[in-house]
Amino acid sequence: MSSEPKKEAPYAAYLRLMGLGLSMAGIVLGFTFLGYWLDGFLQWRFPILTLVLALMGVAGAMLHLFKETGKKG
16 A cells, blocks of 8 residues: 555645635625615614624635635644
């Protein structure tokens, strides 16, 4: 048995990063739309929940990015 590390397909890293980007976009959009819906449901004139939840979505997406790209081990 050889001690060489297993080689990945050349496109595997691109697919992983593309999936990471799509999941980040989904997190931000999901939180933003939830805030938009809540603002409409509560009939507030200023969209405070849309803004707050959009910022929370950005923070959550960044946390997800850091967890996925951080050092393993």
